[in-house]
Amino acid sequence: MRTDTRIVNSWNEWDTLQEVVVGTAENACFEPTEPGHRPQERGLSEPRPFPTGPKPRELNEKAEEELTGLVSLLESQGVTVRRPAPRDYSVPLKTPTFEVENQYCAVCPRDVMITLGNEILEATMSRRSRYFEYEAYRSLVYKYWDEDPLMTWSVAPKPSMADDMYRQDFWTWPLSKRHEEMHNFEFCVTQDEVVFDAADMARMGKDIFVQESMTTNRAGIRWITRHLEPKGFRVHPVHFPLDYFPSHIDATFIPLRAGLVLTNPERPINSGEEKLFLANDWEFVTAPQPLTGNDEMPRYCQSSKWVSINVLSISPSKIIVEEQEKPLQDLLCSLGFEVFPLPFRHVYEYGGSLHCATWDVRRDGVCEDYFP
Numbered sequence: 001m002r003t004d005t006r007i008v009n010s011w012n013e014w015d016t017l018q019e020v021v022v023g024t025a026e027n028a029c030f031e032p033t034e035p036g037h038r039p040q041e042r043g044l045s046e047p048r049p050f051p052t053g054p055k056p057r058e059l060n061e062k063a064e065e066e067l068t069g070l071v072s073l074l075e076s077q078g079v080t081v082r083r084p085a086p087r088d089y090s091v092p093l094k095t096p097t098f099e100v101e102n103q104y105c106a107v108c109p110r111d112v113m114i115t116l117g118n119e120i121l122e123a124t125m126s127r128r129s130r131y132f133e134y135e136a137y138r139s140l141v142y143k144y145w146d147e148d149p150l151m152t153w154s155v156a157p158k159p160s161m162a163d164d165m166y167r168q169d170f171w172t173w174p175l176s177k178r179h180e181e182m183h184n185f186e187f188c189v190t191q192d193e194v195v196f197d198a199a200d201m202a203r204m205g206k207d208i209f210v211q212e213s214m215t216t217n218r219a220g221i222r223w224i225t226r227h228l229e230p231k232g233f234r235v236h237p238v239h240f241p242l243d244y245f246p247s248h249i250d251a252t253f254i255p256l257r258a259g260l261v262l263t264n265p266e267r268p269i270n271s272g273e274e275k276l277f278l279a280n281d282w283e284f285v286t287a288p289q290p291l292t293g294n295d296e297m298p299r300y301c302q303s304s305k306w307v308s309i310n311v312l313s314i315s316p317s318k319i320i321v322e323e324q325e326k327p328l329q330d331l332l333c334s335l336g337f338e339v340f341p342l343p344f345r346h347v348y349e350y351g352g353s354l355h356c357a358t359w360d361v362r363r364d365g366v367c368e369d370y371f372p
């Protein structure tokens, strides 16, 4: 099938990027404490309650400046860039099954939205404060829906997010219990309802790898499998047992081009799950340590130092990397990539970097079988 007239068409994380949504820090709020999330301020000798409501304007402005820099870089490479619609994230939510004091932001479209070939899928989400985050992208989805008659659009079933959907003692488990449960892959969300964030999926053509995590449970993976396999995809659950708080695969296991995955040295893939890659001559390349340690991450950032490897591919040979991550840039250069360094440290505040802050709608290319 010709793909040059399609608007929605993206089969993997690396083909040449043609159209993308870049997130916004406008109106971003602090992420609330809720059963699925216990945010903590960094660098305190005595813990204190995490702030609520809008984030300081200065933080949002600095992040927005970097996001705008990403827009300019992508446009200079011929990519069409769209932005989310403005929303007020300070509005509290009350549904029949939960209440939350404010919402979060639209910095990370990747967490919510995913393009799977010619389909746009909206994830269920796993946290209350992110329940309605899809609304920031709805006007764009309608635009694509109007312009591309072959596009399909799916919305995963919304979970109740009621108290009993969560394992509320998860946060206070002692290390021994945590260790035991991590190997059972049991986290803060129970298995009773379908729950997943889009960012737990990595797309490699016909094969979709889904991380079981704090934000994606086994029922979620079952739903994704039953939804995608009749369309010709193969869905593979993957696990990284040394990550005690796994959430979103794109700081752990990052496909860079056909046959090559960037891996996190502190989060090896579960024994046995590497076999499919090795049997198909894929290579794993180990990421260097980030230049910023966990202690130096932005004060309200809830992600680890490994957002350093949350890179964005413009094509199989061009890649955007955070400006200060020189060792990673050098590694990628040695692998034949043209590296585009870009300042993005202020976006870390919102839990992600270049891959998280984007949602690719169109890349050239078709569905390939990289694991025949």
Ligand code: NVA
Residues within 6 Å of the ligand: 246, 247, 248, 249, 250, 251, 302, 303, 304, 305, 306, 307, 310, 351, 352, 353, 356
């Ligand atoms: N939750 C991940 C970041 C995902 C982009 C981490 O903290 O490493």
